[in-house]
Amino acid sequence: MRTQVAPRRSPVANAVFNVLNPIPFGCFVAALIFDVTYARTAQVMWTKGAAWLIVIGLLAAIVPRLVDLAQTWFTARHASTSADRLDFWLNLFAIVAAIFNAFVHSRDAYAVVPEGQWLSALTVALIAIGHVVRATLRTRTEGLAHG
Numbered sequence: 001m002r003t004q005v006a007p008r009r010s011p012v013a014n015a016v017f018n019v020l021n022p023i024p025f026g027c028f029v030a031a032l033i034f035d036v037t038y039a040r041t042a043q044v045m046w047t048k049g050a051a052w053l054i055v056i057g058l059l060a061a062i063v064p065r066l067v068d069l070a071q072t073w074f075t076a077r078h079a080s081t082s083a084d085r086l087d088f089w090l091n092l093f094a095i096v097a098a099i100f101n102a103f104v105h106s107r108d109a110y111a112v113v114p115e116g117q118w119l120s121a122l123t124v125a126l127i128a129i130g131h132v133v134r135a136t137l138r139t140r141t142e143g144l145a146h147g
Contacts, residue, residue: 009079013067021064025127027057028098032120039113047112050120051105058098065091083137090130097123 031053038046072080072088101119105112 009071010075013071013075017064017067017071020060021068024057024061024064025124025131027053027060028094028120028123028127031057031101032117032124035112035117035120039117042110044109047105047109047116050112050116051102054098054102054105054120058095058102061091061095061098065095081137083134087130087134090126090133094123094126094130097126 031050034046034050034053038044038050068084068088068091072084097119101116101123104115104119
């Protein structure tokens with residue numbers, strides 16, 4: 001009996017994705033912390049810092065999202081699972097929320113509250129859910145393949 005080997009993802013693309021993917025998530029989490037701190041202290045420095053972190057997170061998200069797009073939908077689409085596709089869509093929606101959040105943070109001072117906090121929380125939640133889904137379903141799939 002012959003077993004079929006699923007096409008594998010590019011090791012270089014995986015390395016680039018795994019190195020760069022945590023950067024935007026860290027920036028968005030820090031922006032959420034800054035937003036909460038600003039709402040409690042009303043020190044303008046915190047909202048300006050959050051605005052910069054959101055922009056840096058969006059810029060840092062470009063390369064990993066392009067790699068994920070290519071691997072999920074084009075080059076390794078036969079190897080991608082439903083978890084990979086769900087993680088892709090959740091991250092895409094998170095980036096759209098972060099873009100809206102960047103526009104909210106372009107407002108003056110206290111006009112950022114509470115929309116900035118909600119959009120920051122939504123962005124972080126969507127990315128976190130995507131990571132959890134990808135990790136749990138991928139682990140479950142690999143366990144079934146090996147066991």
